[in-house]
Amino acid sequence: MQVTPPGSPASVIFGTSVTAQEPGTAQGLHLIVSDIDAAHDELERLGADPGEIFHDAGGVFHHGGTDARVPGPDPQRNSYGSFLSFSDPDGNGWLLQEITTRLPGRVDPAATTFASTADLAAALRRAAAAHGEHEARTGAEDPDWPDWYADYLVREQAGQDLPQ
Template identity: 70%
Template sequence: MKLEVLVIPVSDVDRAKTFYKTLGWREDADFVGDENYRVIQVTPPGSPASVIFGTGLTTADPGSAQGLHLVVTDIEAARAEIADRGLEISEVFHDAGGVFHHAGTEGRVAGPDPKHTSYSSFASFEDPDGNGWVLQEITERLPGR
């Protein structure tokens, strides 16, 4: 099995579309069925999986999707690219526990993981509705990945 698509809840479809296109994500589709049904699909650069949002797609509250991870090979460069596009993004951080980040901002320690361990450095941002995204630096995958 492979993950193909994530559906995220948004309140303003056009605002979300502008945001994700500003991130540099490719617009794959913008299908309008009627005033109660619209599907927009965007894909992050280099990703085999896409993100869908629109009207009539989910009963989840706008902004309720949290912990959506995007894998990058250079956390500082990826963070800078998003900031250079004029979007808000956290500074690079690692977790006090050293394994995986906590929910919210609890346990965040400024800067990348001191040992630059793969899977251990992060930066976070939100879309206009508050759906939470996390950049995670992975330079060497775990065995079998």
């Protein structure tokens, strides 16, 4: 079975005869989520028994195993900074990493997507706040606000400089 997360150009394949690797021997498989708390709750609801959310004492990329794990999400909720782990039914070890804003160059601006309604709503809220600042700076109402919002959303997701 091949699974492609919504909006992702990457897929994960599950099944028999896909690899010569023994079940349960794959460790440190990473998946990206936009909300680590929601992912934890969903895994728990589905019976996956996830570990507690953690961050790394040394920065955004964790050490192997459980070295330097600090309980709780990244204190500043920095993108790339919060993780949780769980094992699948075969015993393979997975890590979820919360990414809310991609580093520059990590997203193709020609292929802007949102993983959920909540992600899009949060992006629209950020665009609305920034647009309010834009209108305050210009001293005028912006009749082309839809274009400004669209440009803001695409640039933010692609990690590009935001419109002023």
